[in-house]
Amino acid sequence: MYRLFLFTGFVVFYMAVVSNAATIVKIVNGNDADIEEFPWQVSVQVNDNGYWESHCGGVIIDKNWVLTAAHCTFSSVTRTRERFRVLAGSSLxxxxxxxxxxxxxxxxxxxxxxxxxDNDIMLIELKKxxxxxxxxxxxxxxxxxxxNRTGELCKVSGWGNTNGTKxxxxxxxxxxxxxxxxxxxDSCIKVYQQVYSVLANTKVCVQGEEKSSCGGDSGGGLICRDVDGSTEKLVGLVSTGFGCDAKVPSIYSKVSAYLDWITTTMDKKGKNGKNNTKDKKNNKNNRDNKNRKDNKDNKNDRDNPNRKDKKNKKNKNQ
Structure with a gap:
């Protein structure tokens, strides 16, 4: 009975954590922001029931690419690329x-x-x-x-909810x-000890003072400045948390741990497509050039015997 109670407690706790990661809830107790401060912020929308609705946040990392949380694919239906779209460009x-x-x-x-x-990260490649x-x-x-960024103050953003409810x-x-x-x-391990015994180096533990991110902000960015304050960088992606209570820390995916995967995927999936097109064009040009050269050589071959024959004929007549 004791073991059953512990297991049941784990299931209830875990389901609460996971379900809160995918709810349509937003920044709690946040401040109004201008998109010019967070121009990389996008809304990742899904269409499961014949209409589009906001589901997650996302971060622009290239003109063709958006980074977000992998659990944004969670659904009772299979979420293929056709079910996603990205909206950007306004504070409202x-x-x-x-x-x-x-x-x-x-x-x-x-x-x-x-x-x-684990590895709660996903790349979205845009059509345009x-x-x-x-x-x-x-x-x-x-x-x-x-x-080690422990102690650093950073910012999160999203389209908000005033009280942390659904x-x-x-x-x-x-x-x-x-x-x-x-x-x-360790602060996150204390809260999530029934899920994590050790917080992997692929995760970041984050807490706010009376302010927090919530499930609907999943995939949104944790933005931190360099020590000199000159450069803002994407350090984490909102992944999961227990409710929307700012007193309870949240877990983010650490972007630096996935840098190789991000760059490799973008190079392989995105740039190769362009290169293939360029290669095909180059191959076509090479074939055309070769054909033109072959045709020219063939023409010269045809012309040469004629010229030789004409010369021989002239010599014979003489």
């Missing part, structure tokens, strides 16, 4: 005026669902590139996995931002 959710449909989605091959949300400006732009990726009536139209702090991983 109702006025997001730039829409991009999805060419393909790339979920990390080692993503564990719904066990512990974004045009960068003051309201749409990319964010640099943090590439230093060895750097009630869509409390959803704010205005983009929200909140300041949070990266804290010692």
């Amino acid at each position: 959710y109702s006025q997001l005026n730039v829409t991009r449909y999805v060419k393909d989605i790339y979920v990390h091959k080692n993503f564990q669902k719904p066990e512990v949300l 590139p974004l045009i960068f400006g003051s309201t749409i732009n990319k964010i640099s990726l943090d590439g230093d996995i060895s750097k 009630d869509e009536l409390n959803k704010l139209d205005r983009l929200q931002e909140a300041s949070v702090q990266i804290i010692n991983p």
